Amino acid sequence: MKKENISIKKMEHTRIKELLQSEDFGKEVIVKGWVRTFRNNQFIALNDGSSINNIQAVVDFENTPDSILKRITTGAAVRVKGNLIESQGKGQRVEVKATEVSIIGDSDPEKYPLQPKKHSLEFLREIAHLRVRTGTFNAIFKVRNALSFAIHKFFQERDFVYFHSPIITGSDAEGAGEMFRVTTLDPINPPLTEDGKVDFKEDFFGKSTNLTVSGQLEGELAALAFSNIYTFGPTFRAENSNTTRHLAEFWMIEPEMAFYELEDNMDLAEDLLKYVIKYALEQCPEEIEFLKNRLLEEEKSKPQAERSELNLVEKLNFVLENNFERLTYTEAIEILLRSKPNQKKQFKYLIEGWGADLQSEHERYLVEKHFKKPVILTDYPREIKSFYMKQNQPDAQGRHTVRAMDILFPGIGEMVGGSQREENLEKLLTRMAEVGIEAEEMEWFLDTRRFGSVPHSGFGVGFERLVLFATGMTNIRDVIPFPRTPKNAEF
Amino acid sequence: MKKENISIKKMEHTRIKELLQSEDFGKEVIVKGWVRTFRNNQFIALNDGSSINNIQAVVDFENTPDSILKRITTGAAVRVKGNLIESQGKGQRVEVKATEVSIIGDSDPEKYPLQPKKHSLEFLREIAHLRVRTGTFNAIFKVRNALSFAIHKFFQERDFVYFHSPIITGSDAEGAGEMFRVTTLDPINPPLTEDGKVDFKEDFFGKSTNLTVSGQLEGELAALAFSNIYTFGPTFRAENSNTTRHLAEFWMIEPEMAFYELEDNMDLAEDLLKYVIKYALEQCPEEIEFLKNRLLEEEKSKPQAERSELNLVEKLNFVLENNFERLTYTEAIEILLRSKPNQKKQFKYLIEGWGADLQSEHERYLVEKHFKKPVILTDYPREIKSFYMKQNQPDAQGRHTVRAMDILFPGIGEMVGGSQREENLEKLLTRMAEVGIEAEEMEWFLDTRRFGSVPHSGFGVGFERLVLFATGMTNIRDVIPFPRTPKNAEF
Numbered sequence: 005m006k007k008e009n010i011s012i013k014k015m016e017h018t019r020i021k022e023l024l025q026s027e028d029f030g031k032e033v034i035v036k037g038w039v040r041t042f043r044n045n046q047f048i049a050l051n052d053g054s055s056i057n058n059i060q061a062v063v064d065f066e067n068t069p070d071s072i073l074k075r076i077t078t079g080a081a082v083r084v085k086g087n088l089i090e091s092q093g094k095g096q097r098v099e100v101k102a103t104e105v106s107i108i109g110d111s112d113p114e115k116y117p118l119q120p121k122k123h124s125l126e127f128l129r130e131i132a133h134l135r136v137r138t139g140t141f142n143a144i145f146k147v148r149n150a151l152s153f154a155i156h157k158f159f160q161e162r163d164f165v166y167f168h169s170p171i172i173t174g175s176d177a178e179g180a181g182e183m184f185r186v187t188t189l190d191p192i193n194p195p196l197t198e199d200g201k202v203d204f205k206e207d208f209f210g211k212s213t214n215l216t217v218s219g220q221l222e223g224e225l226a227a228l229a230f231s232n233i234y235t236f237g238p239t240f241r242a243e244n245s246n247t248t249r250h251l252a253e254f255w256m257i258e259p260e261m262a263f264y265e266l267e268d269n270m271d272l273a274e275d276l277l278k279y280v281i282k283y284a285l286e287q288c289p290e291e292i293e294f295l296k297n298r299l300l301e302e303e304k305s306k307p308q309a310e311r312s313e314l315n316l317v318e319k320l321n322f323v324l325e326n327n328f329e330r331l332t333y334t335e336a337i338e339i340l341l342r343s344k345p346n347q348k349k350q351f352k353y354l355i356e357g358w359g360a361d362l363q364s365e366h367e368r369y370l371v372e373k374h375f376k377k378p379v380i381l382t383d384y385p386r387e388i389k390s391f392y393m394k395q396n397q398p399d400a401q402g403r404h405t406v407r408a409m410d411i412l413f414p415g416i417g418e419m420v421g422g423s424q425r426e427e428n429l430e431k432l433l434t435r436m437a438e439v440g441i442e443a444e445e446m447e448w449f450l451d452t453r454r455f456g457s458v459p460h461s462g463f464g465v466g467f468e469r470l471v472l473f474a475t476g477m478t479n480i481r482d483v484i485p486f487p488r489t490p491k492n493a494e495f
Numbered sequence: 496m497k498k499e500n501i502s503i504k505k506m507e508h509t510r511i512k513e514l515l516q517s518e519d520f521g522k523e524v525i526v527k528g529w530v531r532t533f534r535n536n537q538f539i540a541l542n543d544g545s546s547i548n549n550i551q552a553v554v555d556f557e558n559t560p561d562s563i564l565k566r567i568t569t570g571a572a573v574r575v576k577g578n579l580i581e582s583q584g585k586g587q588r589v590e591v592k593a594t595e596v597s598i599i600g601d602s603d604p605e606k607y608p609l610q611p612k613k614h615s616l617e618f619l620r621e622i623a624h625l626r627v628r629t630g631t632f633n634a635i636f637k638v639r640n641a642l643s644f645a646i647h648k649f650f651q652e653r654d655f656v657y658f659h660s661p662i663i664t665g666s667d668a669e670g671a672g673e674m675f676r677v678t679t680l681d682p683i684n685p686p687l688t689e690d691g692k693v694d695f696k697e698d699f700f701g702k703s704t705n706l707t708v709s710g711q712l713e714g715e716l717a718a719l720a721f722s723n724i725y726t727f728g729p730t731f732r733a734e735n736s737n738t739t740r741h742l743a744e745f746w747m748i749e750p751e752m753a754f755y756e757l758e759d760n761m762d763l764a765e766d767l768l769k770y771v772i773k774y775a776l777e778q779c780p781e782e783i784e785f786l787k788n789r790l791l792e793e794e795k796s797k798p799q800a801e802r803s804e805l806n807l808v809e810k811l812n813f814v815l816e817n818n819f820e821r822l823t824y825t826e827a828i829e830i831l832l833r834s835k836p837n838q839k840k841q842f843k844y845l846i847e848g849w850g851a852d853l854q855s856e857h858e859r860y861l862v863e864k865h866f867k868k869p870v871i872l873t874d875y876p877r878e879i880k881s882f883y884m885k886q887n888q889p890d891a892q893g894r895h896t897v898r899a900m901d902i903l904f905p906g907i908g909e910m911v912g913g914s915q916r917e918e919n920l921e922k923l924l925t926r927m928a929e930v931g932i933e934a935e936e937m938e939w940f941l942d943t944r945r946f947g948s949v950p951h952s953g954f955g956v957g958f959e960r961l962v963l964f965a966t967g968m969t970n971i972r973d974v975i976p977f978p979r980t981p982k983n984a985e986f
Contacts, residue, residue, distance in 0.1 A: 017754065019722065021654070036754050037722075038947045052753075053721035054654060081947035109918065109948035116946050133713075133939040134946070136720035145721070149656045156647050163512070163545060166640045170977040171662070171729045172675075172706075172744050174984040184663075184699065186675045186706065188733045191685055191693045202682045208675065208733055208743065210982035215663075215677065222624075222977060222986060228529075229627035230544035230636070231510065238662045238728065242679045242699055252699065253663050262543075263508065263527050427600065448624040448986050455607050455625070456529045456572035457600035486661040486713060491701035493665040495713060495939050 017083070021054035024098060028088055035059060035084045035100055036108065038137065041120045042076045048102075050084065056142045056294050060099040061086065072105055078120050079111030079137075125482055132486055133495050140298060143291035144483055147284050148471045152236075154283035155257055155467075158276055159234045164259065167226045167233040169219025174211050175445065182242040183214035184252075215240035219258050220462060221392075221449050224425060227260035227460050228452045234259040236467075244490050248479040249417065251468060253488040260462035266394075266407045266424040269461035270380050273411055273420050274328050276465070277378075281320050284474050292317060292474075299476040316476040319414070328378040328411065334358065334399075336381050339374060340366055358403065361388045367412045377414075384408040391435045393423040394459075409463070416473050422463020429453035508574070512545035515589060519579055526550060526575045526591055527599065529628065532611045533567045539596075541575065547633045547785050551590040552577065563596055569611050570602030570628075616973055623977055624986050631789060634782035635974055638775050639962045643727075645774035646748055646958075649767055650725045655750065658717045658724040660710025665702050666936065673733040674705035675743075706731035711953060712883075712940050714751035715916060718951050719943045725750040727958075735981050739970040740908065742959060744979040751953035757885075757898045757915040760952035761871055764902055764911050765819050767956070768869075772811050775965050783808060783965075790967040807967040810905070819869040819902065825849065825890075827872055830865060831857055849894065852879045858903045868905075875899040882926045884914040885950075900954070907964050913954020920944035 017034040018026075037052030037059075045065045049058040061084045065073060076082060086102040093099070117131050118138065128135035135141045156166065172186050188208040189195065195206040204212040219235040226233040235258045242252060259272065285292060296316035303311045314322060340346055340355045345365075353363045362381075371379050383396060386404040393406035411420035426432045432453055436443055443450060471483040481487040486495045508525040509517075528543035528550075536556045540549035552575045556564060567573060577593035584590070608622050609629065619626035626632045647657065663677050679699040680686065686697040695703040710726040717724040726749045733743060750763065776783060787807035794802045805813060831837055831846045836856075844854045853872075862870050874887060877895040884897035902911035917923045923944055927934055934941060962974040972978035977986045 015754065015759065019654070036949070038719075053656075054723075079946045081949045108950075109944075109946075111946040133716045133942060134720075136717055142721070145656060145658070145717075149658075152657050153647055153651050156644055160640075160644050163510070165544075165636060166643045167636065168639075168729075168746060168976055170744065170979060170984070170986070172731070172979050172984055175986070182679070184677045184679060185682065186677060187682070188673070188675060189682070191676065191678070191680070192687075194682055196683075208981060209979065209984035211984065213984050225624045225986075226627055226636075226976065229625075230633070231528075232545075238659075240663070253661065255659060263506065268506065451624060453600075455570045455600075455602040458527070458572045459599075485659055485717065488661060488663050488700065490699060493661075493663055493700035493702065493704050495661070495666070495716075 019054040020050065020052045020057075020059045023059055023088060023100070024055055024057055024096075026088060026098060029090055029098075031088050032103075033086065033088050033100060035061065035086075036081070039076055039078055039080045039082060039111070041078060045073055048076060048082070048084070048105075050082065051137075051142075053137075053142060056139050056146070056291055057096075060091065060093065060096055061102050061105070062099055063102050063105055068102075068105055072107060075107045075110055076105070077111050077113040077116070079113075079116040079118060080107060081109035081111075082106065083108055125479065129481055129487075136485070139294060141482075143288070143294045143298075144471070144475050144477065145485070146291045147288050147295070147475050148483060150284045150287040151280050151467070151470060151474060154280040154287075155234075155236060155276070157283070158279045159232075159259065162232065164232040164234050165226070165230045167219075167223060167230075167235055168237065169216065169222040169226075169235045169258075171216055171238065172209070172213050173216045174209060174213050175221070181217045183217060184240050184242045186213045186215060217241060218256070218464065220260065220464065223258050223260035223462060224449070224452055224460065227262045227462065228456065228458065231262045232259070233261075246490055248481075249469070249472075251480055251484060251487055251489060254480075254484065255467035257465040257467060258462060260460065262458050262460045264424070264461040265459055266382060266409060266461060269422055269424060269463060270328075270330065270382070270409055273409075273422060273463050273465075274380070277411070277419070277470070278324050280470070281474060282324055285317075285320055285324075292320070295475050295477075319476075320474065323378060323413075326377050328380050329375045330380045330382065332383040333362075333381050333385065333405065334383065334403075336362070336366075336370060339370065343369060343374070345369060359385050359387070364417050367417050368414075371412045372414050378419075379412045380409055381412065382407070382409045384410075386435075389423070391439050391441060392425050392432065394426045395431055395435070407461075411463075413469070413473055415478075416469050418466070419469050419473065420463050420465050422461065424459065424461040427453060427457045427459055429457065510545040511541065511543045511548075511550045514550055514579060514591070515546055515548055515587075517579060517589065520581055520589075522579050524577065524579050524591060526552065526577075527572070530567055530569055530571045530573060530602070532569060536564055539567060539573070539575070539593075541573065542628075542633075544628075544633060547630050547637070547782055548587075551582065551584065551587055552593050552596070553590055554593050554596055559593075559596055563598060566598045566601055567596065568602050568604040568607070570604075570607040570609060571598060572600035572602075573597065574599055616970065620972055620978075627976070630785060632973075634779070634785045635962070635966050635968065636976070637782045638779050638786070638966050639974060641775045641778040642771050642958070642961060642965060645771035645778075646725075646727060646767070648774070649770045650750065653723065655723040655725050656717070656721045658710075658714060658721075658726055659728065660707065660713040660717075660726045660749075662707055662729065663700070663704050664707045665700060665704050666712070672708045674708060675731050675733045677704045677706060708732060709747070709955065710749050711751065711955065714749050714953060715940070715943055715951065718751035718753045718953065719947065719949065722753045723750070724752075737981055739972075740960070740963075742971055742975065742978055742980060745971075745975065746958035748956040748958060749953060751951065753949050753951045755915070755952040756950055757873065757900060757952060760913055760915060760954060761819075761821065761873075761900055764900075764913060764954050764956075765871070768902070768910070768961070769815050771961070772965060773815055776808075776811055776815075783811070786966050786968075810967075811965065814869060814904075817868050819871050820866045821871045821873065823874040824853075824872050824876065824896070825874065825894075827853070827857075827861060830861065834860060834865070836860060850876050850878070855908050858908050859905075862903045863905050869910075870903045871900055872903065873898070873900045875901075877926075880914070882930050882932060883916050883923065885917045886922055886926070898952075902954075904960075904964055906969075907960050909957070910960050910964065911954050911956050913952065915950065915952040918944060918948045918950050920948065
């Protein structure tokens with residue numbers, strides 16, 4: 005591109021991130037940003053969001069009118085012209101010796117909710133439209149940005165096709181969770197059919213439609229055409245879960261690969277997670293360092309036993325440097341049966357034998373206590389998994405399992421859920437009938453098994469859980485700009 | 496990454512795209528894919544979706560059992576083992592001399608809807624779950640994929656933060672279009688308030704919520720924290736528009752930049768469009784060549800006068816090589832007033848003077864007849880644009896305009912809509928009152944103008960319109976995997 009950076013170069017000001025790395029001492033520069041603090045009528049800590057770090061602008065207060073000085077308040081937008089100099093202060097290499105300060109936009113210090121002090125995460129959630137101006141949320145959303153791009157980069161380097169599965173869906177058969185209805189019908193007087201039911205033929209799409217809970221089924225269609233695809237888009241669950249790990253609206257990555265069996269699927273998922281974490285560490289060293297220190301600070305108030313053994317950077321590197329532990333559900337049950345918390349009845353839900361659905365406490369035991377690293381569990385009982393998963397031959401005791409795999413992460417629980425898919429039409433139809441899914445509703449999906457069916461696999465990554473892990477945050481509402489949860493859709 | 500390509504390398508088969516570029520003649524290879532055609536009991540045209548091109552596998556039919564041969568049908572999935580050899584046939588460089596053919600998944604030729612002949616786009620829309628297996632849709636979605644990634648790459652190279660604005664919104668004030676309601680209330684017996692209205696307090700989010708029509712307002716919040724951000728996500732319009740250019744669900748890119756004025760905004764938009772088109776040309780030369788030829792073929796049935804002057808590749812290069820024409824709405828009106836179709840009353844909507852909203856026919860005249868290149872129109876009348884656009888000083892005749900910009904593309908119309916935003920709180924409040932938007936609903940948005948307000952700008956790119964342009968397709972339903980339009984939400 006001949007004009008590659010024209011829109012940036014033409015600006016009269018320089019971004020603070022660039023200035024902080026510059027060594028052009030003496031050079032005249034213009035900076036624009038928001039005041040974080042203003043000390044001694046002299047030192048402005050200025051931030052434009054390009055870096056978590058501020059640049060210090062030193063105001064010549066004797067030659068600056070009072071009318072300007074008193075408007076340099078926290079949150080105000082200012083333009084500073086001056087010379088870049090080596091800083092005498094600690095913790096900064098450069099600063100701007102201001103020759104001219106002007107106010108772009110005022111900020112009434114009596115009313116501005118962000119004060120130069122530590123605010124609680126709870127308070128900041130209430131002002132999610134302003135929390136992006138804090139160091140913590142700057143760091144979180146920079147890491148989120150890096151992870152997003154790394155996901156695309158990983159798949160593009162491997163020739164996967166980014167595929168947009170639909171958000172509004174007329175299909176409600178997957179049963180992955182409760183759904184939100186999408187409608188334009190009159191909410192109080194909907195049109196009715198002759199037998200007194202809502203006449204969805206009159207709705208916008210001529211049928212009842214919902215928000216997608218997963219792009220997987222459409223992803224399978226695409227994989228059986230392109231071989232390797234991935235989705236990355238919003239998904240929705242209308243579940244009344246008020247926890248630190250659930251959102252009603254969240255982003256998910258769902259790759260789907262023809263000719264992949266379960267081993268290939270696990271390899272790809274492990275490679276993906278390592279790749280994106282490595283990319284975040286490389287692209288956001290300052291942000292992750294900041295978040296590491298934030299976490300250390302936060303943990304100071306906890307008893308020693310509850311503090312993390314590894315700090316954030318160590319934890320991320322630990323994931324990069326170790327293979328994920330792979331074992332079957334059946335092997336995991338053996339471990340859990342023998343485990344101390346099960347023997348001593350410390351689990352809330354005691355494991356009594358094969359077939360039990362694993363709860364968060366069991367997953368955490370395996371990951372955090374037993375293996376102390378990410379774990380991939382495979383071959384779950386058929387009864388606790390989805391209809392589309394490939395069925396194994398029953399084992400010697402006649403137990404039915406499916407080729408599922410869940411990746412469990414410390415502090416997070418399920419980061420990835422996936423499986424090899426059942427490619428055999430008859431087996432799939434039988435299973436659908438058993439769980440009560442109408443085949444007529446799914447003819448388009450079944451066509452993949454009718455015409456050139458092949459072994460294929462895929463998985464879903466909960467993107468916000470990945471951001472949680474990479475930032476060391478503990479509440480999922482803090483890693484998405486505007487969280488949607490029961491009774492909350494502000495902004 | 497030490498294991499960079501492990502998941503691909505471990506596969507026993509090689510992707511057809513790689514084989515087509517290989518010169519390892521004599522090497523034993525395994526290919527897996529779907530049969531496009533099978534001629535003379537001998538020649539399989541095999542495709543795995545990695546390339547629009549097939550590889551030819553030559554079957555040793557005398558030594559292959561009939562029970563296999565008869566199952567090599569269009570759409571069947573097969574595995575071919577053999578040796579890579581130089582091809583004797585025309586139009587291909589390499590082929591596979593098969594030593595072993597096995598069937599992975601059958602395809603009943605009596606039932607498979609895709610036959611080795613040309614199907615109409617209308618028919619293919621009916622079987623959108625299978626059309627991805629055709630050359631045309633392979634090419635379209637590969638270009639779509641390249642454009643998607645190019646968008647991220649462009650912004651990441653410029654340090655923009657990818658920002659996920661919410662999909663479900665409790666705000667309905669923007670007025671960009673009709674909205675879809677998102678609800679979990681009983682559709683026939685919703686809870687009612689004492690005065691007989693639907694009690695949205697009982698709804699999932701405790702209020703009435705809709706699908707977003709734009710992430711702009713949330714994008715503005717983020718720009719006033721990070722300086723430069725972009726969104727790329729689905730947006731929705733519940734408009735009963737059954738045209739070749741409208742979808743109820745479509746993807747939009749919305750950058751928003753602090754300290755950008757209208758000129759900067761136009762520069763960025765022009766750079767972006769050129770960058771992503773250039774990237775698609777570089778990454779998808781075969782796909783775009785294929786689509787160019789498809790278009791030439793299609794146009795053969797049209798009278799000479801209606802055919803394009805430039806073929807697809809020439810048209811894309813033309814955009815790269817020319818500056819977009821920039822002029823004001825007022826100048827455009829002058830041109831339209833003097834234009835032949837206006838003088839001769841050939842426009843459906845005659846331009847009678849300043850203030851008229853431009854229709855598609857007017858935009859097309861400016862772009863396709865008058866300037867013959869992309870056009871950026873600026874400074875539209877305030878009355879026909881959104882409340883948040885920056886107000887110009889009234890001109891000598893007292894006419895009010897705003898700092899809007901629309902980018903118009905040949906054959907597409909509006910590709911980009913943007914503006915500098917009104918950063919002055921008083922002016923914004925006055926305008927909101929004039930158009931009837933309640934300030935109380937928008938306090939969070941208004942806070943951006945209360946605390947450190949700065950000049951800022953942004954725009955939205957309709958992603959499917961960009962794909963339409965880059966692929967030369969004419970119906971927007973053909974450039975998104977599963978189009979959502981009035982009375983249609985299949986798959």
